[in-house]
């Protein structure tokens with residue numbers, strides 16, 4: 001029932017509204033945003049991503065995954081599902097925070113009053129951040145002094161605070177990394193530039209930290225154990241990340257199935273050609289495989305069983321499969337497929353990032369290989 005409500009909302013409210021918006025936007029006009037938020041609140045669905053212990057609804061991961069597959073079924077859906085009108089979920093890692101930190105950062109984020117960023121990747125590399133992190137934090141009395149920088153950090157220019165991972169010991173691996181909660185108005189915090197990418201909304205940023213003093217009370221978790229916090233939650237986030245890709249693939253395929261039946265070439269509908277039929281068949285297979293893999297990972301997480309390998313598989317299958325689906329649907333639409341009159345060109349650009357963001361495909365394969373061959377594998 002919830003999934004159907006979300007589906008109806010996306011089709012009746014978001015898709016028609018989107019027709020009048022800039023094709024590259026990731027934001028609604030403020031009055032529309034408020035109107036839709038109120039509608040979502042009336043439906044009792046505001047704050048879907050908030051766990052029950054923080055006042056959110058009691059939804060399991062499988063249901064959340066099915067909902068995420070619906071929310072992305074519109075032009076901006078991959079990176080701005082429903083333009084955020086279902087409320088923010090907060091940075092997953094903050095659920096590990098102590099009570100004072102939750103009061104200062106988590107709860108205001110869940111109420112939609114504050115925004116955070118996740119600062120892990122550095123110019124020295126993002127696939128293996130535990131070894132690549134060069135940003136240093138040195139203890140000085142009650143503070144830590146942080147120097148270094150980050151790259152590809154989404155939304156840091158619009159954020160009130162962020163999680164910054166820095167090296168705090170001589171250990172060159174995951175044992176020497178600490179996670180700090182940093183207010184963006186801290187002296188020494190600089191957004192050096194916006195990094196333009198294939199994404200429509202260009203809000204990846206490069207950050208620089210110059211003698212930035214952060215109180216010891218802002219250490220998230222324990223000193224030198226910050227990487228475990230990042231890692232555990234990254235695995236969990238791969239499930240909704242995969243679901244977003246699947247939703248876009250479902251919508252793209254739906255449009256292609258309709259179009260193939262009405263568009264005629266050489267005196268017959270495209271759908272009568274076997275080469276087109278096979279594209280639609282391959283779409284169906286890619287979508288089904290991704291759905292099964294993602295729901296399997298979600299189900300294991302609900303059962304409290306290990307799901308790291310399954311989440312990596314889901315991310316790999318969904319991001320690669322959905323990329324193929326969008327590409328085929330664009331081909332079926334011919335010239336129209338590459339215009340901004342249709343959503344394919346935006347999905348095509350943004351879907352390319354999904355094979356790199358949240359761990360590139362090769363890193364997912366590395367995680368799966370480690371699971372098969374044992375953690376001694378480097």
Ligand SMILES: Cc1cc2nc3c(=O)[nH]c(=O)nc-3n(C[C@H](O)[C@H](O)[C@H](O)COP(=O)(O)OP(=O)(O)OC[C@H]3O[C@@H](n4cnc5c(N)ncnc54)[C@H](O)[C@@H]3O)c2cc1C
Nearest residue numbers: 118119120121125126127152153154197357358359360362
């Ligand atoms: C638009 C965008 C938004 C992002 N947002 C954030 C954010 O908010 N916060 C954040 O911390 N990071 C963010 N990232 C960073 C992202 O997570 C990294 O780009 C990603 O982890 C890869 O790191 P890298 O770019 O340094 O590539 P590298 O680590 O240099 O790897 C380069 C390539 O080598 C390949 N490779 C890597 N390891 C292996 C291996 N073991 N075997 C074979 N091949 C391998 C992969 O193809 C990889 O793409 C974002 C990136 C983009 C593009």
